[in-house]
Amino acid sequence: MLLVRRFEERTAQAYTEAKIGGYCHLNLGEEATVVGLMAAIEERDYLFTNYRDHGYALIRGMDPGRVMAELYGRQDGVSKGWGGSMHLFDTDVRQLGGYGIVGGQLPLAAGAALAVSYRDGDEVVMCQMGDGTTNIGAFHETLNIATLWDLPIVFVVVNNRLGMGTTVEMSSAEPELYKRASSYRMESARVDGNDVIAVRDAAKVAVERAREEQRPYLLETVSGRLRGHSVVDPAAYRSKEEVDEVRAQDPVAGLHDRLVADGAATAEGLAEIDADVHRIVKAAVEFAEKSPAPEVSSLFDYTYASPVPNDSRRLPADPLFPVGA
Template identity: 55%
Template sequence: MAKVEDAARAALEREHVDDLKHYYSQMLLLRRFEERTSEMYVKARIGGYCHLNLGEEATIVGLMAALTPDDYIFTNYREHGYILARGVPPGPVMAELFGKETGVARGRGGSMHLFSREHHFMGGYAIVGGQVPLAVGAAYALRYQGRPGVVVAQMGDGTTNIGAFYESLNLAKLWQCPVLFFIVNNGYGMGTSVAMGSSEPDLWKKGASFRIHGEQIDGTDVLAVRDAVRRLRARAEAEGEPAILDVVSFRFRGHSVIDADRYRDPEFVRAGRAAHDPVRNFAALLLEHAIVDEAWLKATAERIDREVQEAIDFANASPDPSFEDLYANMYATPVPNTPGPEDALHAARINRGES
């Protein structure tokens, strides 16, 4: 795997300074957003399940930097950072986590089901592997309709042990679908290590029997991730060749906000966070090469802190969804004998303890 320093040094001569600054700003936005999300969860402003991208900022920003507006992305439930890096403002994302009407899914989706049609962000999926067949179907649709673009099927390492993953690989190759299987390999599927859960721990090799090309990349290196995705994306679009990208990252915390992370040795976590912090390492690299100075880093941090606080304020001030709309948008077209506004109001009365 390429080292962050080596890849960045080679890239600095050909990179635009504004791009490097943008990547850092995006990574810091994701870091601050998730830190405050954790805080809001502890304060009971956010309910349900909540999975954070802390430590995976370079993986996410590198991926999104390589995609075009024509591309689609399907993710798992750990997707806050992906929708932010795709360009959706923090306010509607935080409002969705709060379950508010102004959220990206009008408060119906919450943390695990973010969505933006405008940005071709097709949502987080709570069922492990549930997004993968849908991503292949979308990629087939692009090919069938002769449209530009590719589809990214983002997933965790645990998904590669799910049957639907292998079915999707088979059809993607058979039908020459322009799809990239983007595996965020943080070493653990919930509390089970890759070594304990997979007979083939080199995840990039799992497409071999389907003749699907695979690669492994350092997920803490934003430029290496971006360049790998650009290359595989171009190949998929031009030749209809799917690919697997095994993106090795480091998860800073447990599987979810409420996971105490007792299955990982504390010293392992401490050392990993010290060595593999993509935000801190990229900042140090930019300073070393005089791309930015301390004043710029300080101003950027202050700006992003304000943006995230404004997102929290927006979410707090936003209205809750109306009970009258409880059953709205369940079907794309009207279906007879399905719940309507009157049923929703009846549910509201029951919720209030009324007869």
């Protein structure tokens, strides 16, 4: 959890220094949910996430330096600098995105689960999304087909209580989002997203059901955002009281106090862990800053899976007709 917290804090700093461009969404305040979910799936399982994906990538096993390099848009990034913050992808750890389109990952995750089922595999697909995704068509279509086809998939709704700047209560007729699964005869549960142990245990139940029964499951985790929707969002739509409430439920501080109170760790020992994490994040930043930017000549790489006849290689700034033609 500390790795996610310190990495995201350093990411926010790099963004304000104009070292990271594009959209950038942080997991600050959702660390317990991220770690709990990742503790419940196995190496053989597949993961699809939305654009708030940095923490999942780190805990799933992506190298912090390569993740930071991707945020910097550098060649050594996990997606060679082409994906950026919202499109972290690494087949080695079976994290298949990072998707910038709201709900774009749901049909693809269902397709992966169908492939597992078709091959009689024992893997499970976990598909994470935000609360706002539950109001789009792809959510309902995917849940419907997942039940009809008995797909081994766990849908996770990370409910931070705000769809950008709109509260769940203002956007959803049924604000307890896990109940929506009942429309598709799908088992579901709701858990405190600020409690890493509770999230892990609830997610393990969901994953075991999906694996053993070859049936979909929906899990809702309820937490909060410590910052705006993205790095540049000042979150002016939140009152001071709302912000104070979220900060009082900080999952990292809460786990620290819980470990010390239970005698499972000392404040000094946790401080040493924090210092180690700071060193890891510092090294990740140094790696990213030393990594080269992609060559302009590679702009059209990875556009098509195979060569395309008559494919134009003209750059946007090139003249439509060569001079002297």
